[in-house]
Each structure stands twice: as structure tokens, then as C-alpha cells.
Amino acid sequence: MARIDLVTGLLDANSVMAQRNKDVFKENKNYVINLMGVPGCGKTTVLERVIAALKEKVTIGVVEGDLYTTKDAERINGYGIATVQINTVGECHLDAATVGKACLDLSLKDIDLLVIENIGNLVCPAEFELGEDVKVLVLSVAEGNDKPWKYPLMFRKANIIIVNKMDLISYTDFDIEQFKTDMKEINPEAEVWPVSARTGAGIRELTEWLYTRVKRIA
Numbered sequence: 001m002a003r004i005d006l007v008t009g010l011l012d013a014n015s016v017m018a019q020r021n022k023d024v025f026k027e028n029k030n031y032v033i034n035l036m037g038v039p040g041c042g043k044t045t046v047l048e049r050v051i052a053a054l055k056e057k058v059t060i061g062v063v064e065g066d067l068y069t070t071k072d073a074e075r076i077n078g079y080g081i082a083t084v085q086i087n088t089v090g091e092c093h094l095d096a097a098t099v100g101k102a103c104l105d106l107s108l109k110d111i112d113l114l115v116i117e118n119i120g121n122l123v124c125p126a127e128f129e130l131g132e133d134v135k136v137l138v139l140s141v142a143e144g145n146d147k148p149w150k151y152p153l154m155f156r157k158a159n160i161i162i163v164n165k166m167d168l169i170s171y172t173d174f175d176i177e178q179f180k181t182d183m184k185e186i187n188p189e190a191e192v193w194p195v196s197a198r199t200g201a202g203i204r205e206l207t208e209w210l211y212t213r214v215k216r217i218a
């Protein structure tokens with residue numbers, strides 16, 4: 001019983017901070033993505049593709065969540081993008097207060113698109129709002145068709161699901177049509193974008209969609 005109260009309290013406190021972040025993002029006209037998915041699904045690689053496609057058109061900022069290292073932030077910095085690193089030191093998700101604090105190191109008023117790469121995990125990040133406009137989940141074809149059913153909260157909360165590593169699909173038993181059918185049941189509102197961050201297939205459609213969204217509020 002005590003554990004349940006503690007968890008509820010934590011989530012309530014997080015919601016207050018998430019709303020505060022939302023207000024700040026709105027004031028600064030930032031379109032904010034919470035980028036989620038398991039370790040290795042391709043979050044950073046997809047982000048690199050998006051940056052390469054959009055960095056001349058919109059100003060991008062990135063918050064990189066990682067357990068211990070700065071490896072992803074170094075990759076993103078290589079593109080000349082303002083990046084802040086959060087090391088959670090074992091925590092399996094980012095929370096709104098930590099993100100709000102990290103954003104103090106970014107010039108939000110100059111940023112159109114802010115991407116927050118969350119900790120690789122299909123469980124906890126789904127529960128913690130960060131003040132984002134959109135939750136983007138990356139699922140790679142190597143993860144299997146059972147994942148929406150095994151992690152329903154994440155798949156219910158995601159607004160966009162990027163099915164990545166389509167270049168590898170013939171080596172797996174992943175069935176994209178079955179996935180779309182499952183998603184119609186679990187979360188019919190979610191948009192499904194099959195891409196390969198390796199070959200670039202599907203990336204143009206994704207970035208065009210994103211560009212329209214960013215422009216709408218910038």
C-alpha cells in the first residue's frame with residue numbers, strides 16, 4: 001500500500017513539473033519530441049538523419065538522456081547542434097524536473113525543434129510526462145511483433161511509432177502488416193512510419209511531416 005502511494009505521489013509531482021516545462025516550451029515556441037525506445041533500436045541514428053535533413057531549415061536543440069556516458073551527445077554535437085547531456089546514473093527514465101533543469105543550459109528562445117532522447121527502456125519512460133508535444137517511439141524490426149502486447153502502456157501513449165531497421169526486415173520474422181493491425185487495436189490514433197535510418201528509406205516523408213509540425217508553432 002505504501003509503495004503505491006509513493007509511486008502516485010511521484011507521478012503527481014512529475015505532472016506539475018511537466019506542465020511547467022510545457023508552459024516554458026510554449027512561451028519559447030519550441031516543438032518538443034520525447035524520443036523513446038529500447039537501447040539499440042536506433043533513436044540516435046534516426047535523430048542524426050532528422051538533423052541532417054532539417055538543420056538548415058530549423059534550429060534544433062537536443063537533450064540527451066543516458067545512464068552514464070556522453071557518447072550520444074558527442075555524436076549529436078558533431079552536427080553542430082546545441083546539446084545538453086543528462087546522466088541519470090542508473091535511473092531508467094528522464095523526469096520533468098531533470099529535463100527542465102537541463103533546458104536552462106539551452107537558449108530555448110532560439111530553438112524551433114527540441115528533441116529529448118530518453119533512456120532506452122519500454123517501461124518507465126512511458127509514465128513520466130516531460131512537457132513534450134509528441135511522444136515518438138522507435139521500434140526496430142528485430143524486436144518482434146509481440147512488443148506492443150507486452151508493453152501496452154508505451155504503445156498506447158506513443159503518438160508516432162517509427163519502425164526502424166526496415167533494411168533488415170527480411171532477416172527477421174517481423175510482420176509490418178500484423179504490427180499495423182495490432183496498433184489499430186492498441187492505439188488507433190498512433191501514426192506508424194516504417195524507415196531505415198541506415199539506408200535513409202522513409203526518412204524524407206518523416207522529416208517533411210516533422211517540418212510541417214515545427215513550422216506550425218514556430
Ligand SMILES: Nc1nc2c(ncn2[C@@H]2O[C@H](COP(=O)(O)OP(=O)(O)O)[C@@H](O)[C@H]2O)c(=O)[nH]1
Nearest residue numbers: 038039040041042043044045164165196197198
Ligand atoms: N541495419 C540497420 N542498423 C541500424 C539502423 N538504425 C540504427 N542502426 C544501428 O543500430 C545500432 C544502435 O543504434 P543507435 O542509434 O545508437 O540506437 P539507440 O541506442 O536507440 O540510440 C547502431 O549500430 C546503429 O548503426 C537501421 O535502420 N538499420
Ligand SMILES: [Mg+2]
Nearest residue numbers: 043044072117
Ligand atoms: Mg542513443
